[in-house]
Amino acid sequence: MHNEKHMRPIPYGRQNITESDIQAVVETLQSDFLTQGPKVAEFELAFARYVGARYAVAVSNGTAALHLCAMALGVNENSRVITTPITFVASANCVRYCGGTVEFADIDPATALIDIGQVRRMLEGKPKGYYSGIIPVDFAGNPVNLEVLRALADEHGLWIIEDAAHAPGGFFVDSQGERQFCGNGRYADMAIFSFHPVKHIATSEGGMVTTNDEELYRKLLLYRTHGITRDPAFMEENHGGWYMEMQALGYNYRIPDMLCALGITQLARADEGMARRREIAKVYDEAFAGAAGIEVLGTNPSAITESGETGHAYHLYVIQVADRKGLYNFLREHNIFAQVHYIPAHTMPYYRSLGYKKGDFPKAERYYEACLSLPMYPTLTNEEQQYVIEKVKGFCKA
Template sequence: MISNPEYNPMKPIPYGKQHITEADIEAVVETLQSEYLTQGPKVAEFERAFAGYVGAAYAVAVSNGTAALHLCALALGVDENTRVITTPITFVASANCVRYCGGTVEFADIDPATALLDVEKVRELLEGKPKGYYSGIIPVDFAGNPVNMETFRELADAHGLWLIEDAAHAPGGFFFDGKGGKQLCGNGAFANLAIFSFHPVKHIATGEGGMVTTNDEALYNKLLRLRTHGITRDPEQMEENHGGWYMEMQELGYNYRIPDMLCALGLSQLQRADAGLARRKGIARIYDAAFREAAGIETLRTGSAALGPEGETGHAYHLYVIRVQDRKGLYEYLRRHGILAQVHYIPAHTMPYYRGLGHGKGDFPEAERYYAECLSLPMYPSLTQEEQAFVIEKVKEFAGK
C-alpha cells in the first residue's frame, strides 16, 4: 500500500461507484443500433450468462432489485395471511416486498460480529409460535458477507418455511457447506429464490436492473409471467390458442421488464466480474491490516462458514463497514476531507412506516447499537491505492483524537 498522508484528492471519494469501460459503451451502442431495444435477445442472453455465473438453473432479469423481491413474494403466494421474518439491517425493500402483497413483516436481531440476521434469534421466534404461524424467511447477504443458507434451510425445513435469499450485495460471494462444498450466493441449493441488484454501486452495474435466480422450474415460469403483466405466449401454458398472435393473461402481473440495452451493459460488466471481485477483496485486506490494531475502530467479521483454507474468503465486499463510537463525528470529519463515507443501514423497524405497524425503537438492541456506530468506507474496484491510503489516514487521524 502507498502511504501518503498528504494526498489530497481533487475529486471527492465516494463510498461506491460504477466503472464503465469502452467495451461497455460499445456493447450498449451495438444494441441501440440493433432491431431490439427491449424484449429482445440480450435479455435471455444475460439471464443465461448470469445463471451460469452463480450456478443456478434459471434466472429472470427484471427492472430493479426491488421488483425482483416483489416478484419473489408474489410467486411464493405472500398475502394478508403471510408472516415473514427478515433482518432490520437491510435496505427497506427486503421487508417492503412482503408488505406490497399485504403480508406481515417481523424482524429478528442481528449477530453483532457480522451484522447478519442471527439464526438463533430467528429460531427463538419460530419456536415461540405454533407451526404454520410463519411462512418464510428473507436472510440478507449484508455488505457481501454471505449468510450460511444451509443453516437457514435446515431451520426452514423444520418449520415448513420458504427462503428468499437477498443477495443484492453478493454476486460472486460464497460459503462452505457442512461437507466443505463451495456454495455460491444465489445458486438455489438452499433458497427457493434469490435476488440480485445491478444498481450503479453494485458489483455489476446496468443503471437500474435486477435478477431472480432459482432451481425451481415452476417458480421460474411463474416469474416470467408475473414480470410481463401475467401474460404468457407459450402455447403449452395457454388454456386456448387462437393463432400466432395470441397471448393469454393468466394472472395479475406487472411490467417489470428490463431493456435489452441494459442487459447488453450487464453482459459486458459480467465478463470482468471476477476481476472486480478480486480487487474488492484486495482493498478489504488493506483495510483489515490498517485497522487490526487501531484503537477505537472495530471491523465486521466475515461469517465463519465463508472462511476457507489458506485465508480464502467468500465475502463479496459490496461494502466495507467499520464501527466507531463517534460515528457522526467521523462521518462529518471525512466529508470535510472529501471522503463521502455512508451509513448502511438505518434499522428498518425504526422507520416511521414500520413504527406505525407496531415496531419500535428498543426492539432489537444489537441492530440499533450497530446503527449508532457503523460507517461504510470507500469500496469499489477503481479506488486507487493513493485514495485508500488517504481514507485510512483520515480515519486513524480522527480515531486518534
C-alpha cells in the same frame, strides 16, 4: 503527504464503465430490439452460469425482483415473514406489497447478519404454520450460512428468499467443505440480485432472480410481464399467431436490452472486480488491526475456507466507531464520502406505524449508532485508499 485540493471526491461506491461497456450499449441501440430482445435471455443465461443456478429472470430492479419472489411464493395477508432490520427497506417491503406481515429478528453483532439463533427461538415459540418464510440478507456481501438456515426452515415448513443484492460471487463453505455460491439455488427457493450503479455489476438500474425450481421460474416469467403468456404450451386457448393470454395479475417489471447488454460486459469483468474488492478489504483489515477505537465488522466464519480464503463479496467495507457522526462529517470535509448502511428498518416511520418501536431490536440499533461504510470499489486507487486510512486513523486517534 497527499495534496487534498487535487484529490477527486472519493465516494463509498462507484460504477466502472469501460469502452467495451459503451460499445455493447451502442450496438444494442442500433439493433432491432430495445426491449424484450435477445440480450435479455443472453444476460440471464450468463448470470445463471455465473452463480451456478438453473434459471435466471432479469427484471427492472432488485425491488421488483423481491416483489416477484413474494408473489411467486403466494405471500398474502395471512403470511408472516421473518427478515432482518439491517437491510435496505425493500427486503421487508416486498412482503407488505403482497399484504403480508413482516417480523424482524435481531442481528448477530459480530457480522450484522440475521441472528439464526433468534430466528430459531421465534419459530419454536409459535405453532407450526404461524410463519411462512424467511428473507435472509447477505449484508455487505457477507454470506449467510443457508445450509443451517435451510435445515431450520425445513423443520418449520418455511420457504427462503435469499437477498443476495450485495453478494454476487460471494460464497460460504457447507458442512461437506464445498463452496456454495450466493444465489445458486441449492438452499434458498429463490435469490435476488441488484445491478444498481454502486453494486458489483452495474446496469444503472436492474435486478435478477435466480432459482432451481421450474414452477417458480414459470411464475416469475408470467408476473414479470403483466401476467401474460405468449407460449401456446401454457395457454387455455389459442386464436392464432397474434394471441396472448393474461392468466394472472402481473406487473411490467421488464428490463431493456440496452441494460442487459451492459450487464453482459460488466459480468465478464466480475471476477476481476471481486479480486480487487478482496484486495482492498485486506489492506483495510491490516491497517485497522489493533487500531484503537476502530472495530471492523466481522466475516461470517462459514464464509472462510480452510486455507483462509474469504467468500465475502465486499459490496461494503464496514467499520464501527464511537463518534460515527463526527467521523462521517470529518471525512466529508476531506472529500471522502463514506456512508451509513443501514438505518434499522423497524425505526422508519412506516414500520413504526405498524407497531414497531425503537428499543425492539437493541443489537441492530447499537450497530446503527456506530457503523460507517468506507470507500470500496474496484477502481479505488492504492493512493486513495491510503488517504482514507490516514484520515480515519487520524480522527480516531484525536
